[in-house]
Amino acid sequence: MRLPDVTALLRRRHLALGAALLVALLLAMLFHGVSRGDAQPSAAPPPVPVVTTRVEQRDVPHWRSGVGTVQSLQSTVLRPQVDGVLTEVLFEEGQKVRKGQLLARIDDRAIRAGLGGAQAALVRDRATLDAARSDLSRLQHLSSDQLVSRQMLEQQAATVQQLQATGRGNQAAVDAAQVQLSYTRIVAPMDGRIGLRQVDPGNLVRASDTQGLVTVQQTDPISVVFALPQDALPQLRQALAAGGAQVQALDREGGQLLAEGTLQVIDNQVDEASGTVRLRARFSNASDQLWPGQLVSVRVRTGQSTGALVLDAAAIQRGVQGSFVYRVVADGSVESLPVTVGEQDGGQVVVQGELRVGDVVVSDGQSRLRPGTVVAEAKPAAAPAAVRRGAAP
Structure with missing residues (x-):
């Protein structure tokens, strides 16, 4: 049995391996050439649309x-100060009233009758007092001629004093009756507005009532x-x-x-x-x-704050390092600047930091920004045609 030629076998393997390497090299060169021919330069990302505002300087309260x-x-609950029947109500609920304006009346006939009796008694006692004074004057003349005793003179003087005291008592009774009569007229104690009425005409009201007639504020x-x-x-x-x-x-x-x-x-x-x-x-x-x-x-x-730097509060961003804003620089990109926030007045806030008057900062659209991002001012959305013409949508 013949053994295979080892040398020839190795030669054939070397030739096959070389051919495979040559094919792989040609394919790699071909792929590299195609890639170089098809590659295009990468385009820059479009500017991010944002809304901006300017830093201003003014006085901020x-x-x-x-x-x-x-x-x-002032608030007053009008309560009756005398007992009687509420005969008349002269106001409307919720009405504005002036100080001293008559609001209600209480039946005053009994009080007027008492006042008339006190006045009559006062007139009677004054007439009696006048007569007693005349008698005292005559007795004083007769006493100077020693025609009357000293005892009679002293008795008449005491009678005059007694009648004077009675007259003062009657005058006090008249004054008290007049005060009671004034209580039957309920007037506004101040300028104000009437509340809801608590008692209707025809009801008996008493000075001890805690509810009151009405409130004036x-x-x-x-x-x-x-x-x-x-x-x-x-x-x-x-x-x-x-x-x-x-x-x-x-x-x-x-x-x-x-x-x-x-x-x-x-x-x-x-x-x-x-x-x-x-x-x-x-x-x-x-x-x-x-x-x-x-x-x-x-x-x-x-x-x-006088001459403070202010900008829209919406421009302020909060981060780990504190508050900051995105300022638009000359090439259209943005940079992050730290700021210290002060007083707020309406929609604007006082800031301190590296900002200057007239600087442009981003007030809307910050979520897509990073330092160096190029931005462009967003155009306001156009109103619908029907709305522009004033027509109903």
Whole structure:
């Protein structure tokens, strides 16, 4: 049996391996050439659309905010001061009244009768007193001629004094009856607004009744009582000493201004439980924007930042290192700048840092930004054609 030629076998394997390597090399060169021919330079990403705002410089007031309750400066429950039948009601519920205006009457016939009797007794006693004084005068003349005894003179003088005392008592009775008669006319004790009537005409009312006839509340001017943290006390006292701090009353949501007034009183103690101090502000209320018992938002002006740098509050971003903004630089890209946030006035906020007046910062679209990102001002969305023409949608 012949053994295979080992040398020839090795030669054939070397030739096959070389051919495979040559084919692989040719394929690699061909693929590299195709790749080089098809490759295109990568395009730059498009600018990110954003909304921008500019840094401005102006005076910014300092405000402290709280929640308050509208309270009447004066509130009175009208109660009867004499017993009697309520004969007449001369007001409408909710009506505005003036001080001294007649509101109701109580039956006064019995009191007038008592007053008439007291006046008659006073007239009678005055006539008796006049007669006694005349007798005393005659006795004094006769006494000088020693025609009457000293005892008679002293008795007549005592009679005159007694009648004088009786007259003063009758005058007091007349005055008391006149006071009682005045109580049958119920008048408004101040300018204000009438509440809901509690008693109808024809009912018997008594001075001991606790319910009262009606309530009158002063509504112009009016006050708001509210509380602020005790750390605002130094600024509040300084503002009050300077003539009164400006106070604004707004609706519950804090959007609509209802009235403007001034701070009047700071309570004489801090509430230990809440760490707040109560305050009272006074407002003109001719248009009845404020109503007793109403809850309102309150803003008190405690100072002012002069010549401060301000921008839209929406431009402020919060990060791990603190607050920052994206400022647009000359090449259209953005850079991140740290800022210190101060007082806020409406939708704008005071900032400190490297910003300058006129700098352009991003106020919307920051979520897609990184330092170096190129941005472009977003165009406002066009209104629908029907809306532009004023037609109903």
